[in-house]
Amino acid sequence: xxxxxxxxxxxxxxxxxxxxxxxxxxxxxxxxxxxxxxxxxxxxxxxxxxxxxxxxxxxxxxxxxxxxxxxxxxxxxxxxxxxxxxxxxxxxxxxxxxxxxxxxxxxxxxxxxxxxxxxxxxxxxxxxxxxxxxxxxxxxxxxxxxxxxxxxxxxxxxxxxxxxxxxxxxxxxxxxxxxxxxxxxxxxxxxxxxxxxxxxxxxxxxxxxxxxxxxxxxxxxxxxxxxxxxxxxxxxxxxxxxxxxxxxxxxxxxxxxxxxxxxxxxxxxxxxxxxxxxxxxxxxxxxxxxxxxxxxxxxxxxxxxxxxxxxxxxxxxxxxxxxxxxxxxxxxxxxxxxxxxxxxxxxxxxxxxxxxxxxxxxxxxxxxxxxxxxxxxxxxxxxxxxxxxxxxxxxxxxxxxxxxxxxxxxx
Numbered sequence: 001x002x003x004x005x006x007x008x009x010x011x012x013x014x015x016x017x018x019x020x021x022x023x024x025x026x027x028x029x030x031x032x033x034x035x036x037x038x039x040x041x042x043x044x045x046x047x048x049x050x051x052x053x054x055x056x057x058x059x060x061x062x063x064x065x066x067x068x069x070x071x072x073x074x075x076x077x078x079x080x081x082x083x084x085x086x087x088x089x090x091x092x093x094x095x096x097x098x099x100x101x102x103x104x105x106x107x108x109x110x111x112x113x114x115x116x117x118x119x120x121x122x123x124x125x126x127x128x129x130x131x132x133x134x135x136x137x138x139x140x141x142x143x144x145x146x147x148x149x150x151x152x153x154x155x156x157x158x159x160x161x162x163x164x165x166x167x168x169x170x171x172x173x174x175x176x177x178x179x180x181x182x183x184x185x186x187x188x189x190x191x192x193x194x195x196x197x198x199x200x201x202x203x204x205x206x207x208x209x210x211x212x213x214x215x216x217x218x219x220x221x222x223x224x225x226x227x228x229x230x231x232x233x234x235x236x237x238x239x240x241x242x243x244x245x246x247x248x249x250x251x252x253x254x255x256x257x258x259x260x261x262x263x264x265x266x267x268x269x270x271x272x273x274x275x276x277x278x279x280x281x282x283x284x285x286x287x288x289x290x291x292x293x294x295x296x297x298x299x300x301x302x303x304x305x306x307x308x309x310x311x312x313x314x315x316x317x318x319x320x321x322x323x324x325x326x327x328x329x330x331x332x333x334x335x336x337x338x339x340x341x342x343x344x345x346x347x348x349x350x351x352x353x354x355x356x357x358x359x360x361x362x363x364x365x366x367x368x369x370x371x372x373x374x375x376x377x378x379x380x381x382x383x384x385x386x387x388x389x390x391x392x393x394x395x396x397x398x399x400x401x402x403x404x405x406x407x408x409x410x411x
Contacts, residue, residue, distance in 0.1 A: 104360060106248035106296070107236065108171045108172075109166070111165075113163075113408070114164060114363075116163070117159065117161060118160035119158075121402055123399045125380075126152050128202050129201070129203050129278075132190075132198075133145055133198060154188070155184050155224070162179065171236075173235045177232075179230075189219040189220075191218075192216060198216060199217070201270050203278045204270070206387055223263070224264050230256060234252045234294075236251070237253055241298075247299060249296070249297055255289075258313045266278075273329075276333075280382060282321045282382060283320045284342075286316055293309070294308065295307065295309075303358070305353070309350045310348070310349050315343070315345070316343055318340070318342075319339065321382050323336050334386070338382070340377070343375065344373060345373075346374070347374075352366050362409060366404065366405045369401065376396060377394050378396040
């Protein structure tokens, strides 16, 4: 009996073990997410959304068809803006600097450079060199009777240039360096019919041999050249900008120095039986201090502005002048050299209008300028001093006036 009971118990235990194994095999094992993988959402065959690893298999207990393998989507990392190479390039590009940099106030001092086109005319620099008279007279000026227009060599408008740069020390101060160059040339000629009279020279020495030099034709040429180097410190006096009125104002003082050179050359020829020539040269070298004011008034809504500048230069330098008269047959007839130290005040005035670009970096302007040089030895004054043998105070005033145009870039 006991043996029979043991057999029954063994059969019951075996049946229970088989049932347990069968249930375990019918249940789907949960997928295991590999280490370091990113979970993705997948829809199982039973219609339920599961957060599982890629390529997980699901059983379908409601259908007899085998469960299909669900293919997961690979995870693609997204770039972070500004951390890659492309973002860094965009942040440091010139276009970003040009269009996205902060806009500075109009009155701030800036670092930059500029170039100016000058179209100027020298005035008070003309030389009268010949006079048509009614016939040969004694070789003394003043005895002739004029019968026509005086022959004059005079200057017209000629191009020149200025170029310079500024270095910002602070929002209220800066240093500036500027170079200017101008060159002007003029020529003239005259002739007369022998039946009408002759040309009397106005530039030869009256007491030299054959100095009256009556001629039937004459010509003359003249030139004036100058070069300037300016160095300035500029400081702000007034600087304001209003968003309500859309206006900005700037007023600065200028304090610095100037070095200047100026050359004046003249030559005339009188043709008769021979040729009599007169040549003069006047050279000036000097330097000194300069001071003045400059201001701008802006209409910020349109980028337009007006400007004005006034600077006084006190130059201390030396004039060296020479005079030569010669004849093809007689050789040298008169010659002399002369030197003197002078204080030469120079006043520069300029006013005009301009336009500023949207980012306040590009500027264009155009205006009118006058530069007056006082206590200058001019060609006409020097020739008269030689003719009269009086060198007490050969001086005059030279002026240069005309149009200016500027293109500037500021950082």
